[in-house]
Amino acid sequence: xxxxxxxxxxxxxxxxxxxxxxxxxxxxxxxxxxxxxxxxxxxxxxxxxxxxxxxxxxxxxxxxxxxxxxxxxxxxxxxxxxxxxxxxxxxxxxxxxxxxxxxxxxxxxxxxxxxxxxxxxxxxxxxxxxxxxxxxxxxxxxxxxxxxxxxxxxxxxxxxxxxxxxxxxxxxxxxxxxxxxxxxxxxxxxxxxxxxxxxxxxxxxxxxxxxxxxxxxxxxxxxxxxxxxxxxxxxxxxxxxxxxxxxxxxxxxxxxxxxxxxxxxxxxxxxxxxxxxxxxxxxxxxxxxxxxxxxxxxxxxxxxxxxxxxxxxxxxxxxxxxxxxxxx
Amino acid sequence: xxxxxxxxxxxxxxxxxxxxxxxxxxxxxxxxxxxxxxxxxxxxxxxxxxxxxxxxxxxxxxxxxxxxxxxxxxxxxxxxxxxxxxxxxxxxxxxxxxxxxxxxxxxxxxxxxxxxxxxxxxxxxxxxxxxxxxxxxxxxxxxxxxxxxxxxxxxxxxxxxxxxxxxxxxxxxxxxxxxxxxxxxxxxxxxxxxxxxxxxxxxxxxxxxxxxxxxxxxxxxxxxxxxxxxxxxxxxxxxxxxxxxxxxxxxxxxxxxxxxxxxxxxxxxxxxxxxxxxxxxxxxxxxxxxxxxxxxxxxxxxxxxxxxxxxxx
Numbered sequence: 001x002x003x004x005x006x007x008x009x010x011x012x013x014x015x016x017x018x019x020x021x022x023x024x025x026x027x028x029x030x031x032x033x034x035x036x037x038x039x040x041x042x043x044x045x046x047x048x049x050x051x052x053x054x055x056x057x058x059x060x061x062x063x064x065x066x067x068x069x070x071x072x073x074x075x076x077x078x079x080x081x082x083x084x085x086x087x088x089x090x091x092x093x094x095x096x097x098x099x100x101x102x103x104x105x106x107x108x109x110x111x112x113x114x115x116x117x118x119x120x121x122x123x124x125x126x127x128x129x130x131x132x133x134x135x136x137x138x139x140x141x142x143x144x145x146x147x148x149x150x151x152x153x154x155x156x157x158x159x160x161x162x163x164x165x166x167x168x169x170x171x172x173x174x175x176x177x178x179x180x181x182x183x184x185x186x187x188x189x190x191x192x193x194x195x196x197x198x199x200x201x202x203x204x205x206x207x208x209x210x211x212x213x214x215x216x217x218x219x220x221x222x223x224x225x226x227x228x229x230x231x232x233x234x235x236x237x238x239x240x241x242x243x244x245x246x247x248x249x250x251x252x253x254x255x256x257x258x259x260x261x262x263x264x265x266x267x268x269x270x271x272x273x274x275x276x277x278x279x280x281x282x283x284x285x286x287x288x289x290x291x292x293x294x295x296x297x298x299x300x301x302x303x304x305x306x307x308x309x310x311x312x313x314x315x316x317x318x319x320x321x322x323x324x325x326x327x328x
Numbered sequence: 329x330x331x332x333x334x335x336x337x338x339x340x341x342x343x344x345x346x347x348x349x350x351x352x353x354x355x356x357x358x359x360x361x362x363x364x365x366x367x368x369x370x371x372x373x374x375x376x377x378x379x380x381x382x383x384x385x386x387x388x389x390x391x392x393x394x395x396x397x398x399x400x401x402x403x404x405x406x407x408x409x410x411x412x413x414x415x416x417x418x419x420x421x422x423x424x425x426x427x428x429x430x431x432x433x434x435x436x437x438x439x440x441x442x443x444x445x446x447x448x449x450x451x452x453x454x455x456x457x458x459x460x461x462x463x464x465x466x467x468x469x470x471x472x473x474x475x476x477x478x479x480x481x482x483x484x485x486x487x488x489x490x491x492x493x494x495x496x497x498x499x500x501x502x503x504x505x506x507x508x509x510x511x512x513x514x515x516x517x518x519x520x521x522x523x524x525x526x527x528x529x530x531x532x533x534x535x536x537x538x539x540x541x542x543x544x545x546x547x548x549x550x551x552x553x554x555x556x557x558x559x560x561x562x563x564x565x566x567x568x569x570x571x572x573x574x575x576x577x578x579x580x581x582x583x584x585x586x587x588x589x590x591x592x593x594x595x596x597x598x599x600x601x602x603x604x605x606x607x608x609x610x611x612x613x614x615x616x617x618x619x620x621x622x623x624x625x626x627x628x629x630x631x632x633x634x635x636x637x638x639x640x641x
Binding site: 081 | 453
């Protein structure tokens with residue numbers, strides 16, 4: 001396992017840096033390695049805006065959003081003990097998206113205690129929706145995964161419809177609807193990064209801190225408690241941070257589906273179910289997955305930019321069907 | 329020819345019966361065995377030092393209603409106690425309540441004189457290890473990973489396994505005879521193997537008390553005996569105090585120093601198997617008609633079912 005993890009780490013690091021390089025060079029203004037070299041070594045100011053403000057911010061944001069969504073998915077999959085759980089499936093993403101759009105519709109552009117009202121709305125509605133889905137999918141304390149998936153999908157469809165409704169009421173713009181429902185990094189800037197990063201860092205540290213407890217939860221609540229895990233407390237914390245992660249990601253990039261579903265699952269197949277490593281590798285791989293997805297979104301129909309959700313769903317949906325078949 | 333063989337078989341059977349009867353009634357060998365056994369029991373009783381778990385007037389339930397009521401009993405250090413009773417009599421609930429897993433609880437549970445309400449889960453996990461009922465676990469963890477989870481409470485939150493942890497899991501895996509399963513996944517094991525992995529995991533936790541919820545359920549006869557043999561070794565070699573719920577009364581009798589009969593959430597009776605296993609008690613607790621015999625090997629009582637078969641004419 002150790003050598004497997006080391007190999008994977010090596011591959012991911014190489015993928016990360018090559019992804020970073022491609023993303024910096026690719027764009028409407030043609031640039032090459034020489035330009036990047038000049039900028040880094042000789043501090044050539046001509047390309048400063050393009051490299052740092054436009055492209056680097058975009059790569060960093062894509063990485064952070066991907067990492068947040070994958071970590072959220074890894075937590076939810078452990079929480080529900082089901083590889084088909086994820087922020088999109090259980091309804092956090094669509095709930096958060098609705099909250100963000102609602103705050104824009106109401107014209108709430110305030111800051112409360114340093115948090116933008118938009119992300120607070122996104123978090124609150126994501127949390128409400130996932131709690132609602134969770135409550136609906138249990139009967140007399142018995143939890144049914146099938147009901148969870150179906151309720152999540154139904155609730156997601158309903159909130160997506162509401163999201164579109166508010167967008168058309170307000171702006172009648174198609175572009176905004178596409179942004180919130182299919183996701184995009186076209187509007188990325190460093191402000192958004194400072195919005196997402198603290199949430200991500202905070203949640204990542206807590207997840208890593210409680211990773212052993214998550215391992216214990218897999219053995220069942222009774223056994224976990226007998227092994228020293230404060231089950232109900234730990235469960236509440238995990239549900240909160242997974243919602244926080246997905247909501248903060250959605251509030252800056254819209255709904256990007258399937259990342260939180262396929263990346264943690266794929267990592268589990270590669271390195272095993274130990275959450276101490278699963279959380280870290282899910283973040284890394286999820287970030288890289290979105291860097292490349294964004295690269296594809298930008299270049300596939302150049303100069304037109306595709307919503308990134310099309311790319312991730314294009315890869316994710318077939319994978320989801322494959323998972324469903326595997327479970328039979 | 330066939331008829332004659334049948335006759336011979338019948339004679340043969342009665343011969344064996346005669347042999348055992350002589351063995352039991354006349355031969356001093358039987359009496360001797362009996363003596364050795366009770367002497368053994370006395371020796372064990374002599375070793376028992378003090379009360380480790382004290383339960384006083386415990387009532388508990390999952391929601392509003394109490395499932396178990398007015399439970400009072402105690403466990404002495406190094407004792408093996410079995411909880412017997414019908415389905416739904418509150419056996420599993422009692423095991424859960426004793427570990428502080430239930431919220432609706434009244435009464436007192438003391439471990440080493442300490443009230444368990446005052447203990448945090450991590451402190452309690454150093455006192456009691458718990459082996460759940462096994463029902464084909466399908467998770468992806470490997471055997472060693474699961475056994476190592478027993479060591480978590482002895483490690484820091486972010487710490488990984490030390491060489492001491494690895495030595496301990498090596499030892500408990502040998503004790504439970506699962507060393508050959510290293511590298512396998514839990515999902516790929518049989519019920520008996522999963523049960524042993526979970527016992528190893530509980531041992532790695534290194535606690536004085538070991539609670540088991542129906543350790544023999546879903547296991548075939550050979551696995552049932554194997555599990556109880558392992559438990560007996562743990563009791564005698566490691567000095568563990570063991571509390572187990574059990575459906576198979578005949579399996580519980582030879583291994584337990586004390587039985588605890590539960591009926592409708594209350595203690596019906598408790599005491600050593602020799603005193604407790606009577607036709608009257610079994611009828612009252614289980615509503616079942618049985619015969620009580622003496623097991624010629626252990627000299628302990630044993631129940632035999634009395635099935636009402638339709639007569640063949």
